[in-house]
Amino acid sequence: MAKVQDLYGLMVFDEHTMQERLPSATYKQLMRTIKDGAPLDLEVANVVAHAMKEWAIEMGATHYTHWFQPLSGITSEKHDSFIDPIDDGHAIMSFSGKELIQGEPDASSFPSGGLRATFEARGYTAWDPTSFAFIKDEVLCIPTAFCSYNGEALDKKTPLLRSMRAVDEQANRVLALFGEPHQRVVTTVGAEQEYFLISEDDYKRRLDLVLTGRTLFGYSPCKGQELEEHYFGAIRPTVNNFMKELDEELWKLGVPAKTKHNEVAPCQHELAPLFANANRAIDQNLLTMEEMRLLASHYNLVCLEHEKPFEHINGSGKHNNWSISANGKNLLEPGENPMSNLRFLVFLAGVIQAVDDYQELLRMSAASAGNDHRLGANEAPPAIVSMFLGDELGRVVDALIEGRDYTASERTEMDLGVAELPNFLQDNTDRNRTSPFAFTGNKFEFRMPGAEQNLSDANMILNTAMAKSLKEFADELEGFSEEEFRATALEYVRRTLRDHQRIIFNGDGYSDEWPKEAERRGLANHRTTADALPCFVSEKSIRLFEEFAVLDEVEVRSRYEVKLEKYNKTMNIEIRTMKRLVRRDYLPAINDFAAEIARHITEVRAVLPDADLINQESKLQALIDGAAEINRQLGKLHELHYASLEIEDQQERANMNAHQIVPVMDALRDAVDAMEIIVEREKWPVPTYNEILFYA
């Protein structure tokens, strides 16, 4: 492998490359756009486009694409070549500023939630200069926003950028009160990506995995994750090679892949990058997911990014580590003595207020058919949003709420009792793995999002809610003199913490008591996607997004519709796959096996009329009963499925899916799984969990 320093960012048209390749006046103007949001004019764009093209061709690119994130969440690209034929029969390679800035893909086949009737198919992509262009598979990819002819956002990136601008504006008002005006404020994100790797051969033999991304059937493996040997365990050689290549490819793309390790479940792994500004971090996460899927195939592996590929073992999340920084300084860094760090307390109170006030929206941001199997299922955080602050910060907040003084506790030096090992300072925040929104030293970790999701929604909501908290603070405090400011601000923090303390919960989120306690506190508990989505179109939600010009009402409604539709379509695919597999694979296998045993019994009886065949007879009975139960559940599912397809209203259909159909799918699955453990191994039509999860 080449030296990492030489590889890193090789395929990215980053600041360094820009400085090297652009005339200095152009470079400066572009930096003003990137760093201060100044508008970009066509002259500059032309120069940038030319330099970008020259660089891309030198790096082997032949095509370019406007790379964007439609509402379906995954990235889209349509490749155009640089080739421009000229009259003498030759061709030149061209790329204009206009082509860089704006594209016009046919928008008709992307989900828009009714925003754009199909006959009005035009949509525009617009260059986002704050996220660098890069080369992937000989294609120059230009990160872009995607909007309709009328300027409504048709993508995930545009509202995210708008929400970042809102935080920037409001945080600057607050910082100005602290005598620190005119800063570049961004929210930062570090997305920890979990995933499974399984063998391609097994994958191909599981139609449920191929069509739905998860196993719809499968008895729990004899060995699960109970020995906890996989977490941080030695990495399989093949997987290790995969991870090495992945790191290398990501580094070339300027993705700061940093940590890789095995996760709790067998075959489960994680990759964490160094954090970046939210917009870039999300682009990088999407690239990471894409590279994972692609590179796995080099090792006869398949990368599963679904939230819950396997029942009975952990699913995959995507922890959204989040903070706010001003000119590179982390505003959620408590420092040595958080109690006297007023600026920190103001921002902390702002986050607490934001999460409490908009807990339902945050929950909604993580809602999807896939994630429904994870949230509240005793492994991932519950579907109730609450915050964990840790001991030290928890005590600070308690003291503030109660109006007491507080002196920082000395950090305890840990003595490991072995002279050779260095003593180290105990971290002030111990870990709470069950909290959906945990303070982890100098950032918050939102753990609800699922592995497959685009983090734009979660961050758009977090940012906008935060902008709202900061705005309220600034509105109230701007009138005060400098002398009055500190005392008034501290009083404001106290009041905010008091008003929102119900959201703070340091206990065990998996316990049975917590949902009851949460209900007493008035916290929302939306168990399924169908329950979680409606709050998106509530008046409170629409008012929030409109107040900060992040989404207007039409955009909110269209997004809600897209989410609903996606949920219902996913359910429809899963139900159809289930029915097909039961009818064509599982029932025939069970019936065949039963017939074989029946034949066996008859044959033995012919020779030995009094033979004790209790073993075969009881097995035959179990198979017959099992098949009958499967048939009963299949019939129920079939009826409900058809009834659901009659329902025009997508929310009502989603309700039916979540509350009536899912329980029958579970029952059907259980009935099939019960047969898996008695049908002869050779006769079972698909590889089982034991085989898939414990490959050599």
Ligand code: ADP
């Ligand atoms: P752990 O999950 O073990 O606490 P780390 O603390 O190293 O792991 O960080 C997890 C993720 O959080 C990494 O992606 C890291 O880059 C990211 N992170 C660290 N600081 C910040 C920050 N200020 N803003 C956003 N993400 C951050």
Ligand code: MG
């Ligand atoms: Mg973490």
